[in-house]
Amino acid sequence: MQNRDTSQKGRSLKYIVNAPAFNPDSGGTIFMHELVHALNTLGEEAYLWPMAPVYKRGRFRGPLYRLLSWFSPAPYPVNPDLNTPLAAKADLRAPDVVIVYPEIVLGNPVGIKNVVRWLLYKPGDQHPYKFTDNEMFFRVFEKADLPEITGGAPDLYLYKVNRTYRNENRPNRKGACYIVRKGHRKPRIPQTEEATTINIEGLTHAEVNDVFNRCETFYSYDEATMYSQFAVVSGCESVVVPGEHESRKDWARVNELGQYGIAYGLTSSERSHAHTTRAQLIALLEHKEEASLETVKRFITLTKDRFIHDA
Structure with a gap:
């Protein structure tokens, strides 16, 4: 049996997540920013790279609009409570760099060789999709998967119980x-x-x-x-x-x-x-929050096996 190259043992990956600006009302955007935070918390190296605007089916923005957007880019807020640094252009050319795209990004606009496609919603339902060859797939839940393409993507999610929500036990609920x-x-x-x-x-x-x-x-x-x-x-x-x-x-x-x-x-x-079954849902939410970090750890293992060990 051929021995694996031991020079790869000390290698690590640099993760770049191509994500929209932080939006506390967008579950998918929250997940992408939380992934960068979780990777950095676990000792990996991860960054955000601003994602270009994506429009739903039937909407069109002409060349002038896109040109103005290029020269006057929209602000890119992040969550100050998260460890989510922005990547520099030099990071895109680093060895062993991996780009993580959501399903709504068409193709591979950043041009990085190692591509992870994170299915946050079912591709094609709200937006057209275009995957490239040899992508690695992960999914938030089964509904988002396209097993005929992915072969059955592993889970990757970062659920957190939003502490803003609580039962204040007010009397006289109505409407x-x-x-x-x-x-x-x-x-x-x-x-x-x-x-x-x-x-x-x-x-x-x-x-x-x-x-x-x-x-x-x-x-x-x-x-x-x-x-x-x-x-x-x-x-x-x-x-x-x-x-x-x-x-x-x-x-x-x-x-x-x-x-x-x-x-x-x-x-x-x-x-x-x-x-x-209300109490069971609250218990499940707490369990999913605890399990989220385990899906990130598995993500790290699987991507290193794919992009380092098989290099």
């Missing part, structure tokens, strides 16, 4: 609130069309927590948003408007955090299930 996001194709239900119903889109987490503590029920047309879980933590009944799956079982199979505390649909049996 409803909702969010649409990736559920924009679904027909609206009457409960979200009433004049007093509150759309939480665009509110800060503190403002959403206040709404959740005032309302009886939160309806989400988006079947994968963390706001469904945040509502439960805040003591608000949480209902997902169904449509993408035939049943709760099918939905929960690809959305692990949907097993407990959330009604998949408006039936009395679903709402009873949500009510009786």
Whole structure:
């Protein structure tokens, strides 16, 4: 058997995550910034590289807009509580550098040889996608995977229980609130069309927590948003408007955090299930927070095996 080159034992990777500016309301963006922080916390070398704007299907920005964006780039805020330094151009040319792209980035615009593609949402659902040859894939959850392309990507997630959300046990909850996001194709239900119903889109987490503590029920047309879980933590009944799956079982199979505390649909049996399993959801969220670091450790091991040991 051929011996592995021992000169590689001391080598390490430099990770560069191509991410949008930090946005506390974007779960995918939070994950990308948290990945850089977690890698640095674990003793690896990781940086952010600002991602160019990406537009949904059907939207077009002409050459003049792109030219102005190039010469007057938008600000790139980061979370000051995280260890997320920005990469320099020299870092892109370093040996053993790895670029991590979300699924919405087309191709390999940075031009780094070693590419990791992190599937934060199902490719093609909201944006077109274009992968390159020999990419390494990871996924946030099963629903985001394309196993016919990836062969079954391993998990990589960084869930954290947002401490802004809490049940303040206020008396006299009444009314409803909702969010649409990736559920924009679904027909609206009457409960979200009433004049007093509150759309939480665009509110800060503190403002959403206040709404959740005032309302009886939160309806989400988006079947994968963390706001469904945040509502439960805040003591608000949480209902997902169904449509993408035939049943709760099918939905929960690809959305692990949907097993407990959330009604998949408006039936009395679903709402009873949500009510009786609230505590189990909160326990699961705490477990997933603890397990997140383990997925990052496995990410490190797998990427080193791929990009160093097989070099």
